[in-house]
Amino acid sequence: MNIQEYFELVWTDYTLRTITLGTAVLGAICGMLGSFAVLRKESLLGDAISHAALPGIAIAFLITGAKDSGTLLLGALVSGLIGTFWIRGITSKTHLKSDTALGIILSVFFGFGMLLLTFIQKQPNANQAGLDKYLFGQAATLVESDVNLMIIVTGISLFVMLLFWKEFKILLFDADYTKTLGFNTKFIDVLITFLIVLAIVLGLQTVGVVLMSAILLAPAAAARQWTNSLGTMVVLAGIIGAFSGVFGTAISASQNNLSTGPVIVLVAGAFVLFSFIFSPKRGILFREIRFRKNRTDLKLMKTLQFMYGVVQDHENISHPHAIRILNNFQGYTRGSLKKLENEGWIAVEGQQWAMTPKGYKRAQEMYNKKAENE
Amino acid sequence: MSNPQIEIQLIAAVVAMACAIPGVFLVLRKMALISDAISHSILPGIVIGFFITQDLNSPLLILLAALFGVITVVMVEAIQKTGLVKEDTAIGLVFPVLFSVGVILIAKNASDVHLDIDAVLLGELAFAPFDRLIVTGADWGPKSLWIMGSILLLTLSLLVLFFKELKVSTFDAGLSSALGISPVIMHYGLMSVSSITVVGAFDAVGAILVVALMIAPAATAYLLTEDLKKMIGLSLLFGVVSAISGYWAANFLDASISGSIATTLGVIFLMIYLFAPKRGLISVLYRQKQQRIEVSLITFLLHLNRHEEESERHINHLQEHINWRAVRARTVLNLAEKNNLVQITNNVVSLTEKGLAFTEKSLAYIINNRDEKIEPMKEDFFLFRG
Numbered sequence: 001m002n003i004q005e006y007f008e009l010v011w012t013d014y015t016l017r018t019i020t021l022g023t024a025v026l027g028a029i030c031g032m033l034g035s036f037a038v039l040r041k042e043s044l045l046g047d048a049i050s051h052a053a054l055p056g057i058a059i060a061f062l063i064t065g066a067k068d069s070g071t072l073l074l075g076a077l078v079s080g081l082i083g084t085f086w087i088r089g090i091t092s093k094t095h096l097k098s099d100t101a102l103g104i105i106l107s108v109f110f111g112f113g114m115l116l117l118t119f120i121q122k123q124p125n126a127n128q129a130g131l132d133k134y135l136f137g138q139a140a141t142l143v144e145s146d147v148n149l150m151i152i153v154t155g156i157s158l159f160v161m162l163l164f165w166k167e168f169k170i171l172l173f174d175a176d177y178t179k180t181l182g183f184n185t186k187f188i189d190v191l192i193t194f195l196i197v198l199a200i201v202l203g204l205q206t207v208g209v210v211l212m213s214a215i216l217l218a219p220a221a222a223a224r225q226w227t228n229s230l231g232t233m234v235v236l237a238g239i240i241g242a243f244s245g246v247f248g249t250a251i252s253a254s255q256n257n258l259s260t261g262p263v264i265v266l267v268a269g270a271f272v273l274f275s276f277i278f279s280p281k282r283g284i285l286f287r288e289i290r291f292r293k294n295r296t297d298l299k300l301m302k303t304l305q306f307m308y309g310v311v312q313d314h315e316n317i318s319h320p321h322a323i324r325i326l327n328n329f330q331g332y333t334r335g336s337l338k339k340l341e342n343e344g345w346i347a348v349e350g351q352q353w354a355m356t357p358k359g360y361k362r363a364q365e366m367y368n369k370k371a372e373n374e
Numbered sequence: 375m376s377n378p379q380i381e382i383q384l385i386a387a388v389v390a391m392a393c394a395i396p397g398v399f400l401v402l403r404k405m406a407l408i409s410d411a412i413s414h415s416i417l418p419g420i421v422i423g424f425f426i427t428q429d430l431n432s433p434l435l436i437l438l439a440a441l442f443g444v445i446t447v448v449m450v451e452a453i454q455k456t457g458l459v460k461e462d463t464a465i466g467l468v469f470p471v472l473f474s475v476g477v478i479l480i481a482k483n484a485s486d487v488h489l490d491i492d493a494v495l496l497g498e499l500a501f502a503p504f505d506r507l508i509v510t511g512a513d514w515g516p517k518s519l520w521i522m523g524s525i526l527l528l529t530l531s532l533l534v535l536f537f538k539e540l541k542v543s544t545f546d547a548g549l550s551s552a553l554g555i556s557p558v559i560m561h562y563g564l565m566s567v568s569s570i571t572v573v574g575a576f577d578a579v580g581a582i583l584v585v586a587l588m589i590a591p592a593a594t595a596y597l598l599t600e601d602l603k604k605m606i607g608l609s610l611l612f613g614v615v616s617a618i619s620g621y622w623a624a625n626f627l628d629a630s631i632s633g634s635i636a637t638t639l640g641v642i643f644l645m646i647y648l649f650a651p652k653r654g655l656i657s658v659l660y661r662q663k664q665q666r667i668e669v670s671l672i673t674f675l676l677h678l679n680r681h682e683e684e685s686e687r688h689i690n691h692l693q694e695h696i697n698w699r700a701v702r703a704r705t706v707l708n709l710a711e712k713n714n715l716v717q718i719t720n721n722v723v724s725l726t727e728k729g730l731a732f733t734e735k736s737l738a739y740i741i742n743n744r745d746e747k748i749e750p751m752k753e754d755f756f757l758f759r760g
Binding site: 043112115210211 | 401404405406407409410414453456458459460462463465466467470471473474475477478481482582583585586588589590592593596597624627628629630632633634635636637639640643647653654655658659
């Protein structure tokens with residue numbers, strides 16, 4: 001199957017439609033909530049939470065014995081939340097830094113989860129196969145009820161996000177101010193963390209614990225490059241996330257032996273790379289261009305200054321001078337002379353240049369500005 | 375105890391020690407999560423090495439994997455340097471992408487060979503003794519024991535040789551460059567050692583346990599001491615203890631050894647986190663409560679000091695004036711009386727001589743903005759703490 005066939009089939013084929021819808025919704029919600037995670041400088045929280053969710057899945061299975069994804073995800077949610085708040089506890093009550101706290105919770109919870117999973121595997125219970133799909137994720141195992149659950153959860157999160165938009169925004173950018181305004185910052189903080197944990201847990205089945213953090217981060221990191229407005233960033237991250245989901249599914253479906261999760265991550269990674277390079281305001285490419293342009297502008301001005309210095313000694317400012325006298329000055333090139341002429345600051349005639357009144361005024365203004373600044 | 379059992383414990387202990395040493399420095403340098411990133415992003419290195427050599431046990435694999443570990447660090451730093459995203463975002467972007475590349479490479483090209491992501495990520499210590507090092511027909515013991523043993527030896531000798539340099543560059547990069555010890559070289563040296571340790575260890579115990587073994591013992595030790603040498607010693611101890619007790623727990627439960635070791639590490643961390651004498655949660659909470667009451671006490675004494683008139687010093691009046699709840703007011707009042715800082719006659723509170731001296735002194739410190747002197751002053755004046 002090639003990509004074109006995929007897009008023809010996606011509307012009719014049940015499996016393809018379910019998976020595509022699932023990954024798109026997942027990408028969208030993770031992108032939107034990921035924006036908050038990135039801006040709160042909690043990017044790696046996603047990684048820790050997704051690992052910390054594992055023991056919850058195992059314990060939920062041990063208690064209920066059911067493989068129903070709703071129950072398992074509830075377990076994941078609880079243990080993810082415990083992990084998150086323990087991380088908070090470590091960073092706020094001890095001198096250990098957040099990276100250490102994240103690393104401990106991540107590895108210890110995951111190890112505990114593995115212990116439980118291997119323990120479950122040894123139990124005489126034929127029902128347990130398939131729990132390890134949460135490790136690496138299998139989008140192919142998504143069924144309609146999973147996708148429905150995703151859509152419902154996404155809807156609720158969106159609603160809560162819109163309801164508390166102002167609170168989220170103000171807490172994000174100025175926590176102290178929020179407190180002085182009388183908002184219950186603890187509640188808002190817990191709410192947004194809860195939503196982020198929810199999104200992560202939702203994605204476990206599709207992309208697995210390892211890659212979950214990238215699904216959360218990449219769309220937000222890409223969107224951040226294009227805008228400075230929170231609203232735009234959230235919407236953009238949602239769109240990028242959804243597209244990564246759809247494209248990732250399309251590519252993995254059109255090839256043999258490609259699991260969906262890694263492909264989605266690579267597509268999202270490509271979005272990030274593209275944004276890093278080509279974003280007009282922050283991108284590396286345009287920044288370099290701006291940098292070069294500033295440098296040439298600076299050289300041009302230096303040349304003009306030098307000319308101004310020469311001209312000042314003459315009564316007639318438009319008295320022509322030999323180009324040769326510019327030779328021992330660094331900023332001067334044929335090109336910059338041409339540019340100066342194009343600006344109308346000087347007039348070139350043969351081997352001589354003469355300053356125009358406009359150029360004289362420009363150079364003078366520069367001095368005045370400098371004087372003003374001082 | 376059978377022979378493989380001893381060997382497994384030996385391997386686990388050696389891995390724990392080899393991980394603990396770089397782990398201490400990663401934790402101190404606030405780069406603990408780099409170990410997590412490295413442990414995932416070495417995957418493409420292993421896969422590419424496997425394609426070249428077609429042998430899962432070739433040393434080239436370890437070299438390439440370690441190279442990818444260093445590449446991860448370089449990429450993270452390059453992204454961070456552009457200033458487009460923060461460091462943690464950079465880490466969170468780089469390693470999943472590299473890991474995905476590894477997974478896809480396996481899926482596309484090596485699905486028929488035994489190169490399992492499960493095995494890479496989780497490892498299985500129980501199988502480690504079966505992979506023997508055979509030289510000229512003689513059995514020299516498990517291969518991973520030799521690999522990890524040499525890595526441990528390398529790490530230890532580097533630690534002893536460069537202890538001073540590591541110490542100064544960890545705690546004061548500026549001073550270290552001024553002394554002519556390049557922090558950059560130390561940084562990349564540490565990163566290379568960490569990469570090699572992760573690569574050597576993940577084969578035996580899996581990527582996630584490597585992270586646990588690197589970070590958890592160091593963090594636990596950091597809660598107990600601030601002396602670098604003691605911290606290294608304690609992390610070695612915690613690593614080895616949890617390796618061995620984790621092994622027996624796994625034996626008892628018939629479950630994954632690496633999972634069990636990580637869990638043991640977690641339990642030890644939890645215990646120390648709660649009960650550490652100075653930095654544990656309980657003592658921190660206790661100290662916070664104590665300080666809150668003592669701040670109230672000082673406020674109260676200053677209030678008394680400022681008000682000569684009896685109406686302001688009446689017990690009932692205090693409650694409404696400073697706006698404390700009854701319980702808190704009583705606690706503070708009792709504490710003040712127990713410490714002989716105030717005396718109560720006819721329900722009017724007045725400062726004793728000692729109380730007056732204390733207030734004057736603390737007032738002087740507060741006015742001069744030298745609040746820190748109040749803590750030692752409390753030691754001098756207080757018989758009972760809050």
